[in-house]
Amino acid sequence: MRLLAVLAAVFLAACSAPASAPSPTPAPSEKVTFMGGFKPQADLPFVAVYVAQEKGYFRDQSLDVEIQHATSGENVQLLATNRVQFSTGSPGDVMKRVATAGVPLVSIAQIGQRDEQSFAVRADSPIRTLKDWEGRIVGYKSTVSADYLALLQIGGVDRSKVKEVVVGFDPRVLADGRVDVYPVFTANEPDTLARLGVPVRLFDPTSLGVPGLGLSFVTNKQMVNTKPDVVTRFLRAALRGLADAIADRDAAIDVVMKYATGEDRAHQRYMMDTEIDAAQNDLTRTNGIGAMDRARYVGLRDFLLQYGGITRTVDVDAVFTDRFVKDLYKDGQLVWR
Amino acid sequence: MSARRTLVDLAVAFGAIAGIAVVLEVWTRAFNVPSYLLPAPSAVAARMASDAGLLAREGGITLSEAAAGFVLGTGVAFVLATVMAWSRPLERTLFPLAILVKLTPIVAIAPLFTLWFGFGTAPKVAIAALITFFPMLVNSFVGLRSADLQEVAFLETLGASGREVFRHLRVPSALPYLFSGARISLNLALIGAVIGEWTGADRGLGRVIFVANANLDLTILFGAILVLAAIGIAANALVGAAERRLLHWHPIAVAT
Numbered sequence: 001m002r003l004l005a006v007l008a009a010v011f012l013a014a015c016s017a018p019a020s021a022p023s024p025t026p027a028p029s030e031k032v033t034f035m036g037g038f039k040p041q042a043d044l045p046f047v048a049v050y051v052a053q054e055k056g057y058f059r060d061q062s063l064d065v066e067i068q069h070a071t072s073g074e075n076v077q078l079l080a081t082n083r084v085q086f087s088t089g090s091p092g093d094v095m096k097r098v099a100t101a102g103v104p105l106v107s108i109a110q111i112g113q114r115d116e117q118s119f120a121v122r123a124d125s126p127i128r129t130l131k132d133w134e135g136r137i138v139g140y141k142s143t144v145s146a147d148y149l150a151l152l153q154i155g156g157v158d159r160s161k162v163k164e165v166v167v168g169f170d171p172r173v174l175a176d177g178r179v180d181v182y183p184v185f186t187a188n189e190p191d192t193l194a195r196l197g198v199p200v201r202l203f204d205p206t207s208l209g210v211p212g213l214g215l216s217f218v219t220n221k222q223m224v225n226t227k228p229d230v231v232t233r234f235l236r237a238a239l240r241g242l243a244d245a246i247a248d249r250d251a252a253i254d255v256v257m258k259y260a261t262g263e264d265r266a267h268q269r270y271m272m273d274t275e276i277d278a279a280q281n282d283l284t285r286t287n288g289i290g291a292m293d294r295a296r297y298v299g300l301r302d303f304l305l306q307y308g309g310i311t312r313t314v315d316v317d318a319v320f321t322d323r324f325v326k327d328l329y330k331d332g333q334l335v336w337r
Numbered sequence: 338m339s340a341r342r343t344l345v346d347l348a349v350a351f352g353a354i355a356g357i358a359v360v361l362e363v364w365t366r367a368f369n370v371p372s373y374l375l376p377a378p379s380a381v382a383a384r385m386a387s388d389a390g391l392l393a394r395e396g397g398i399t400l401s402e403a404a405a406g407f408v409l410g411t412g413v414a415f416v417l418a419t420v421m422a423w424s425r426p427l428e429r430t431l432f433p434l435a436i437l438v439k440l441t442p443i444v445a446i447a448p449l450f451t452l453w454f455g456f457g458t459a460p461k462v463a464i465a466a467l468i469t470f471f472p473m474l475v476n477s478f479v480g481l482r483s484a485d486l487q488e489v490a491f492l493e494t495l496g497a498s499g500r501e502v503f504r505h506l507r508v509p510s511a512l513p514y515l516f517s518g519a520r521i522s523l524n525l526a527l528i529g530a531v532i533g534e535w536t537g538a539d540r541g542l543g544r545v546i547f548v549a550n551a552n553l554d555l556t557i558l559f560g561a562i563l564v565l566a567a568i569g570i571a572a573n574a575l576v577g578a579a580e581r582r583l584l585h586w587h588p589i590a591v592a593t
Contacts, residue, residue: 073550073551077373077374077553080371080374096552097552100553100554101552101554102371102372102373103371103373142548143548143551165539166537166538166539166544167451167456167537168448168451168536169448170448170536172448172452173451173452
């Protein structure tokens with residue numbers, strides 16, 4: 001009986017672990033820098049890198065990875081000048097930077113398959129439908145987003161009847177009742193508000209048909225064109241770290257807390273769990289986590305153009321590539337070599 | 338003479354900026370620096386010309402918030418400094434509180450001002466007032482205490498009341514310090530207004546800078562910074578002119 005249990009455990013471990021291939025190819029060690037697009041926390045791409053670093057997957061891929069974090073968006077310029085080789089950002093942000101400033105960024109693995117942001121109302125709010133936004137105060141973080149404008153159209157909302165106010169990045173304005181609708185980062189701010197004693201309900205743009213996408217791994221064109229093997233090795237290690245994090249979330253949070261010192265563990269767990277849910281859909285179940293669908297990038301580009309998220313078009317094939325992720329998976333399983 | 342001196346001050350300041358611009362123009366062209374890293378000054382100038390109306394409107398808003406914050410912050414500071422100069426126990430009570438205000442990281446508490454004062458102009462004015470408070474408090478306090486004790490005693494022997502000593506001796510003695518505090522506080526008020534706009538506003542130069550930074554639109558970002566600098570230089574020149582006019586009898590008027 002005990003032998004059966006051991007065999008079953010070995011079998012299950014083999015099923016969940018990335019498929020292995022023999023004959024590892026030694027590659028020269030390469031020093032690269034990953035800069036998370038925000039402070040250390042349990043954003044899923046960050047978790048993937050933390051775990052890969054902790055478990056030595058980068059070293060196994062002959063990579064010497066330095067982990068840094070941006071404080072105010074400097075990762076974009078550092079990435080563009082190749083002082084940082086890998087970072088994170090949503091495809092919408094990548095398109096915006098390419099469209100407005102010609103920054104040579106490329107999304108190389110799509111971790112968040114859903115929009116990063118939602119619109120929150122207090123759980124006890126009488127606002128039940130988008131149409132109910134009329135006559136209410138709706139906040140926006142810095143600029144009126146394409147998501148918001150799309151939701152108004154989807155809900156048949158008369159924008160002139162909505163009072164829009166810029167609210168910055170502090171969700172307490174919803175808790176305080178200064179706004180009726182507040183745009184939240186879905187992965188963390190609902191939990192922050194719940195901890196303030198204000199549980200919320202969400203209007204999720206993705207569920208309502210808005211074609212947003214979450215965080216992706218991003219590199220620059222120079223890396224894609226001149227060091228594709230380094231890009232592949234980085235992603236292979238990071239995605240293995242991500243697979244480990246999904247398989248053992250407690251252990252992953254242990255690793256996260258080494259980086260996110262001073263943060264609340266339960267809050268970090270909430271964030272990671274939310275982003276793990278958002279990282280999986282039919283596409284990833286077939287093709288693996290990080291899978292990319294060109295049609296979604298075209299849809300996102302057209303959507304941003306329609307609602308003023310970008311003012312000029314971008315070549316979708318220049319701002320994303322799925323060649324790396326495709327090479328890493330076989331039958332939906334990450335191939336480790 | 339004073340107006341001419343002010344014009345010379347402005348000319349020198351803008352000349353220095355123009356000199357730096359020439360160096361940067363050569364640098365960006367010679368090394369083909371991308372505009373999202375460092376825009377050529379000519380590109381910034383072109384953008385400022387094309388968006389002159391926007392920059393003027395937003396600059397006016399920031400200036401009005403800064404001016405209101407300056408008046409509020411320095412006014413309260415002067416009143417408190419007067420109280421502290423008049424009473425040692427009150428000085429010992431209030432000064433630690435003033436240092437607490439000084440050491441509070443404005444950026445950290447700026448979002449709270451929106452919660453306390455709402456989304457309008459009030460939080461920006463409050464931040465500008467808070468940030469200008471301490472320099473004016475210290476300068477006012479030291480200035481009011483700087484009156485010559487023998488002169489105080491002389492006025493008292495003539496039967497001057499405390500109010501008369503304050504008006505005719507302490508305040509004039511403090512004027513150089515007050516102007517020094519005003520120079521520091523004016524620029525801080527502008528920074529305070531920008532910080533307030535940065536944390537949540539739909540108008541003002543801070544808002545322009547915030548959005549430009551998010552979009553990597555550095556031509557308008559530097560344009561807004563230059564407008565802010567121009568406002569600061571002009572405000573300082575005005576204070577300098579007022580200082581020379583009011584303190585024509587004082588050596589500092591010759592030195593500035």
